[in-house]
Amino acid sequence: MAPKTVFLAxxxxxxxxRDLFTAQWARAGDQARFLDSPGDGTCPGEWKKDVRERIRACDGVIALVGGYTPDSAEALWQIRCAVDAGKPLLGLWVETGHRAKPMEMGPARCESWTWENIGDFINRL
Structure with a gap:
């Protein structure tokens, strides 16, 4: 089976x-490849267009949810974009002390960061 493509918000x-997630996953296997928002080289006006295209091209989206997420216009926009595109969405808690699910996620679940939870999500894609 071809690897799934997952956007990381x-x-x-x-x-x-994000760096820790992708490094750990690289050692775990080739079940999925991960994309995220374009780097600083993207023109400010093109950023949202590029992210929207990347999300639309993905099989699903994983949102890394931590203490900074509620105040991050970019992260919340990425999550809304995934919901608007109808992409399967999983939130992963990245910090034990910060467990506020963004309302932008709608009915999507937030779960603990475990490889079992991530693998189950990817297998459902």
Whole structure:
């Protein structure tokens, strides 16, 4: 089976969690490949267009939800974009002390960051 493509939504301040997530996943297997928002080289006016296109091209979206998420316009916009595109969405708690699910996620679940939860989500895509 071809690997699934999953977009990672996260607050800019949680970039360390994104790096940890992708590094750990790289050692776990090739079941999925992960994309996130374009880097600083993207023109400000093109950022949302690029993210929207990446999300539409993905099989699903994982939102890394932490203490910075509620105040991150970019992360919340990425989550809304995933919902608007009808993409399967999973929230992962990245910090034990911050468990406020963004209302933008709608009925999508937030779960603990475990490889079982991530694998189950990817297998459902």
């Amino acid at each position: 996260f607050a800019e301040q949680d970039e360390l969690f």
